[in-house]
Amino acid sequence: MKRIQTKIDPNEIRRRIRGMSVITKSFIVECTSLFEIGRATHFDSAASTGKAVKLVEKTESPPSSLWVEEFELIQRHKSVKAFGRLFTHFAPKIKAFLMKSGTDAAVAEECAQEVMATVWHKAHLFDPTRASAATWIFTIARNKRIDAIRKLKRPEPENLDWGPEHELDQEEAVGLQQETAKLGQALAKLPEKQRMLVERAYFKDMSHSEIAAATGLPLGTIKSRIRLALERLRHSMK
Amino acid sequence: MMTNTIKHHVNDDLMMAYSSGNLPEAFSVAVAAHISMCDECRISMESHNTVGGILLEMQTDIKVGPDALQKTLDKIATSCPVEKVEKPSKIDFPEPLSDYVGESLDTINWQPIGMGVKQSILSTSGEATARLLFIPPGAAMPDHSHSGIEMTLVLKGAFADETEYFAKGDVEIADGATNHTPVAADGSPCICLAVTEAPLKFRKMFHRIIQPLIRI
Numbered sequence: 029m030k031r032i033q034t035k036i037d038p039n040e041i042r043r044r045i046r047g048m049s050v051i052t053k054s055f056i057v058e059c060t061s062l063f064e065i066g067r068a069t070h071f072d073s074a075a076s077t078g079k080a081v082k083l084v085e086k087t088e089s090p091p092s093s094l095w096v097e098e099f100e101l102i103q104r105h106k107s108v109k110a111f112g113r114l115f116t117h118f119a120p121k122i123k124a125f126l127m128k129s130g131t132d133a134a135v136a137e138e139c140a141q142e143v144m145a146t147v148w149h150k151a152h153l154f155d156p157t158r159a160s161a162a163t164w165i166f167t168i169a170r171n172k173r174i175d176a177i178r179k180l181k182r183p184e185p186e187n188l189d190w191g192p193e194h195e196l197d198q199e200e201a202v203g204l205q206q207e208t209a210k211l212g213q214a215l216a217k218l219p220e221k222q223r224m225l226v227e228r229a230y231f232k233d234m235s236h237s238e239i240a241a242a243t244g245l246p247l248g249t250i251k252s253r254i255r256l257a258l259e260r261l262r263h264s265m266k
Numbered sequence: 267m268m269t270n271t272i273k274h275h276v277n278d279d280l281m282m283a284y285s286s287g288n289l290p291e292a293f294s295v296a297v298a299a300h301i302s303m304c305d306e307c308r309i310s311m312e313s314h315n316t317v318g319g320i321l322l323e324m325q326t327d328i329k330v331g332p333d334a335l336q337k338t339l340d341k342i343a344t345s346c347p348v349e350k351v352e353k354p355s356k357i358d359f360p361e362p363l364s365d366y367v368g369e370s371l372d373t374i375n376w377q378p379i380g381m382g383v384k385q386s387i388l389s390t391s392g393e394a395t396a397r398l399l400f401i402p403p404g405a406a407m408p409d410h411s412h413s414g415i416e417m418t419l420v421l422k423g424a425f426a427d428e429t430e431y432f433a434k435g436d437v438e439i440a441d442g443a444t445n446h447t448p449v450a451a452d453g454s455p456c457i458c459l460a461v462t463e464a465p466l467k468f469r470k471m472f473h474r475i476i477q478p479l480i481r482i
Contacts, residue, residue, distance in 0.1 A: 120327030141338040149347035163319025170287040183362040185301035230286040
């Protein structure tokens with residue numbers, strides 16, 4: 029069974045994927061305002077006592093490297109050195125992600141190694157014009173969490189025929205990275221407590237009703253605000 | 267030739283849950299099947315994955331063991347990549363669904379559930395149930411109200427409820443507040459994948475009695 033949408037050119041899909049991270053960024057900004065309300069009514073006693081609320085911004089910025097070179101070296105020359113650089117950067121983050129999802133340290137360590145082994149084996153599938161290295165590795169770590177830790181199956185969509193292998197367009201890869209970085213900055217600017225909510229929605233199973241409990245906002249308001257934000261964003265995309 | 271465009275998509279709640287890996291398996295089958303047919307939702311999925319990637323990037327490192335890299339290299343040396351088995355090019359279902367029901371409509375093990383309607387339940391774990399439904403042209407789905415979320419993906423033919431029309435590739439998402447009676451369009455039978463969060467509650471006495479027996 030094939031895609032039935034009037035077929036969009038694969039390059040157009042790539043372009044739209046890059047554009048969508050802008051959309052998601054606005055979504056996060058909307059979420060921020062959503063959480064701001066929750067904070068004002070629920071968390072924030074500082075405002076009423078006149079104390080300034082310090083927003084701690086993360087100082088570290090995402091690495092400027094796209095990791096493209098490392099992936100090429102791994103794929104073409106089985107470079108252990110290049111893999112080592114990827115490993116040093118990502119393995120501790122994967123372990124952190126798995127532990128935040130409720131996995132104990134020993135299992136998280138073991139699974140982080142398995143995730144990185146998969147990264148090696150699948151290096152040829154990494155396409156920096158569609159996803160950043162972090163995004164791609166996140167999907168592998170997520171799948172590991174589902175199949176190795178939760179013992180569940182993960183149905184994946186059919187692979188798209190991305191057309192004949194094309195020379196890597198550096199500009200496209202950089203463009204994707206820039207959009208991703210902007211989204212990262214928007215997320216990083218969230219006060220810790222609020223960022224945790226977004227994170228928990230991803231790393232743990234946090235439903236809207238749990239977010240409601242945490243922010244003190246009625247569930248209906250949360251749902252309609254998220255929906256409204258996304259509707260507007262989707263509109264602006266077209 | 268008529269161009270068939272998908273009008274009803276996977277909503278953001280479901281997409282975020284799918285992307286973050288927090289969706290029950292039965293719903294994930296339907297979402298993956300829809301994405302296989304729908305470029306719009308593929309773009310949406312990749313975009314949701316980006317948020318996951320950024321959150322991963324933001325993690326404060328938790329040290330791995332001093333020998334972790336060597337152990338990983340050992341794993342690489344002893345494991346080999348799992349090559350995905352190529353499916354025959356002509357199959358009746360989107361790939362993620364054919365992993366559960368096989369490749370051909372002809373080999374589905376249908377159970378009749380009355381009025382010409384047939385079902386086949388997928389084997390999935392978790393809180394939700396996925397089933398293929400076969401509804402003869404013009405026939406109504408059994409009258410029911412929902413508890414929890416129900417997601418219906420049209421694979422063949424079409425159906426309509428009181429307000430909207432759902433054709434191949436379209437997804438209908440209903441919640442507990444929905445009380446509707448979808449009817450298969452005239453012409454060919456409607457085949458869809460229906461996922462329910464909780465068992466459907468039938469309002470008619472007959473169905474209420476047999477519901478536990480047929481698991482719909």
